[in-house]
Amino acid sequence: MARELLKVTDLSTHYAGFGGSRLVKAVDGVSFSLEEGQTIGVVGESGCGKTTLCLSLVRLLAPGAEIVGGSIELGGRDILQLSEKEMVEVRGKEIAMILQDPMTSLNPVINIESQVGEAARRHRGLKGVRLRDRVHDLLESVRIPSPEVRMEEFPHQMSGGMRQRIAGAIALSGTPGIIIADEPTTSLDVTIQAQYLDLLRRLQKETGVGLIFVTHDLGIVAKMCDEVIVMYAGKTVERGDVRGIFSAPNHPYTSALIRSVPKLGSKDPLYRIEGQPPDLSDLPKGCSFASRCPIADEHCVSHEPPLMEIQSGRMAACWKAEENTMPEVAS
Ligand SMILES: Nc1ncnc2c1ncn2[C@@H]1O[C@H](COP(=O)(O)OP(=O)(O)OP(=O)(O)O)[C@@H](O)[C@H]1O
Ligand code: SF4
Ligand SMILES: [Mg+2]
Numbered sequence: 001m002a003r004e005l006l007k008v009t010d011l012s013t014h015y016a017g018f019g020g021s022r023l024v025k026a027v028d029g030v031s032f033s034l035e036e037g038q039t040i041g042v043v044g045e046s047g048c049g050k051t052t053l054c055l056s057l058v059r060l061l062a063p064g065a066e067i068v069g070g071s072i073e074l075g076g077r078d079i080l081q082l083s084e085k086e087m088v089e090v091r092g093k094e095i096a097m098i099l100q101d102p103m104t105s106l107n108p109v110i111n112i113e114s115q116v117g118e119a120a121r122r123h124r125g126l127k128g129v130r131l132r133d134r135v136h137d138l139l140e141s142v143r144i145p146s147p148e149v150r151m152e153e154f155p156h157q158m159s160g161g162m163r164q165r166i167a168g169a170i171a172l173s174g175t176p177g178i179i180i181a182d183e184p185t186t187s188l189d190v191t192i193q194a195q196y197l198d199l200l201r202r203l204q205k206e207t208g209v210g211l212i213f214v215t216h217d218l219g220i221v222a223k224m225c226d227e228v229i230v231m232y233a234g235k236t237v238e239r240g241d242v243r244g245i246f247s248a249p250n251h252p253y254t255s256a257l258i259r260s261v262p263k264l265g266s267k268d269p270l271y272r273i274e275g276q277p278p279d280l281s282d283l284p285k286g287c288s289f290a291s292r293c294p295i296a297d298e299h300c301v302s303h304e305p306p307l308m309e310i311q312s313g314r315m316a317a318c319w320k321a322e323e324n325t326m327p328e329v330a331s
Contacts, residue, residue: 011070041225092119119174161192240314
């Protein structure tokens with residue numbers, strides 16, 4: 001069995017919204033584990049807590065956010081118990097994150113060489129020519145043309161695609177065991193995005209790094225990931241092996257997401273999930289998907305379904321999960 005890199009148990013992160021008067025339960029009781037060489041996809045509509053989950057894993061949350069429960073075990077210790085000083089040693093060395101918008105993670109006034117070299121210097125003790133060589137290799141590995149020239153430049157001199165790849169090089173710099181990539185949703189065109197994904201996969205093959213990949217795009221999950229976590233309103237609603245879930249989803253929300261994927265050559269109108277996710281500061285009493293679920297009943301509205309094991313390795317939070325709800329979707 002592959003080595004377990006990360007074990008997240010019952011993690012909850014809340015934001016104190018509107019001056020603390022409303023609590024936004026952005027991540028609520030999420031659990032999963034990541035093994036060496038494994039890729040886990042995190043999917044779900046905008047606002048369901050994907051980025052908050054990732055930022056919690058590296059403890060880089062915005063002011064007002066608080067991890068209110070759970071544990072994050074990395075290399076045998078719970079990083080929630082570490083001081084910020086100790087966390088600085090963990091970030092980049094054991095776990096690194098590529099932010100959704102690379103411009104917010106790149107420093108505009110520091111050149112690319114220093115930014116890409118920082119983790120290699122700090123965590124791997126490289127300096128001088130060896131450090132410069134390492135930066136050169138990293139830029140080459142993320143397919144930055146003319147690395148020796150680009151090293152001297154600044155983020156604003158790069159295209160969006162290059163900045164995303166530079167952010168990838170920064171994440172790789174300290175050779176961490178885990179990389180979290182929050183998908184660049186708007187900044188990249190399709191070809192550049194495909195190249196970026198290929199790059200992550202290639203690097204994974206070479207290094208055995210564990211990847212957590214956040215995306216709206218189920219096509220990408222099918223291509224990239226071994227397991228998938230489907231999030232809805234801050235919670236995991238389905239989790240398990242990608243192939244199994246895509247061929248026969250157990251949760252109606254997963255079914256609806258799969259149905260929303262445009263099919264190549266199909267003239268059918270694109271399926272849209274009607275309605276909106278609930279307000280995370282005022283969650284309904286029962287199942288949070290009930291108002292949008294085509295098969296909801298009275299029991300769903302008044303009783304929240306726990307995440308249950310449906311079969312080995314497959315979890316779903318739905319009272320009707322085992323009936324497998326929308327069979328036409330799985331075809
Ligand atoms: N800094 C913040 N302060 C208060 N609430 C926030 C903050 N950041 C996010 N939230 C809220 O937390 C919830 C989860 O947001 P998050 O950014 O984690 O979602 P997401 O799944 O990454 O969305 P997207 O797909 O649009 O990137 C949302 O309701 C959002 O409004
Ligand atoms: S518990 Fe009920 S409302 Fe919620 S997803 Fe399942 S069937 Fe739909
Ligand atoms: Mg996000």
